[in-house]
Amino acid sequence: xxxxxxVVLLLAGAGILPASAQRHVxxxxxxxxxxxxxxxxxxxxxxxxxxxxxxxxxxxxxxYETGNLATRGEYSVYQGRVFLSPQLxxxxxxAYVHLLLGAGAGYEWTNQNGSGELATxxxxxxxxxxxxxxxxxxxxxLGNRLSLVATGTKGYLFNNPMVDQWPGMAxxxxxxxFR
Numbered sequence: 391x392x393x394x395x396x397v398v399l400l401l402a403g404a405g406i407l408p409a410s411a412q413r414h415v416x417x418x419x420x421x422x423x424x425x426x427x428x429x430x431x432x433x434x435x436x437x438x439x440x441x442x443x444x445x446x447x448x449x450x451x452x453x454y455e456t457g458n459l460a461t462r463g464e465y466s467v468y469q470g471r472v473f474l475s476p477q478l479x480x481x482x483x484x485a486y487v488h489l490l491l492g493a494g495a496g497y498e499w500t501n502q503n504g505s506g507e508l509a510t511x512x513x514x515x516x517x518x519x520x521x522x523x524x525x526x527x528x529x530x531x532l533g534n535r536l537s538l539v540a541t542g543t544k545g546y547l548f549n550n551p552m553v554d555q556w557p558g559m560a561x562x563x564x565x566x567x568f569r
Contacts, residue, residue, distance in 0.1 A: 426561025431457015469496030
């Protein structure tokens with residue numbers, strides 16, 4: 391409880407800092423760490439986002455998803471995603487909302503530790519998947535350099551994925567902005 395109170399006070403203090411910095415302009419970049427839920431398990435992601443213009447960003451990320459499927463047991467998915475991220479709108483200098491349009495590729499495997507069954511017609515519980523993804527992202531600035539990020543994405547995967555054909559993910563995270 392003490393740690394939670396300390397984090398809340400720290401974030402509140404970061405929000406009191408002057409909010410006059412240039413936020414989403416060309417040549418600003420950011421690193422982010424996100425945690426969330428997929429439709430089947432937990433999801434963790436690291437991202438790098440350079441602003442290409444004042445209204446367009448490129449979002450590169452790597453993620454790890456883990457969970458437990460009813461028939462196929464424990465699973466893990468490592469994936470990389472690339473998004474073009476045009477700005478939809480902003481609320482002053484506090485909140486920026488972006489559309490996410492891109493693609494992802496991942497390597498998934500099920501039946502880890504012998505915890506499930508192999509999929510019908512497969513010899514290996516592992517597979518490479520890829521496909522388009524779309525979503526939205528909101529950046530809420532807590533100060534000049536730190537923002538809280540909320541992201542939601544939905545995609546379609548090719549190559550007969552074993553975990554989810556239409557993966558959806560929702561996450562929150564912190565992003566550090568720098569020049």
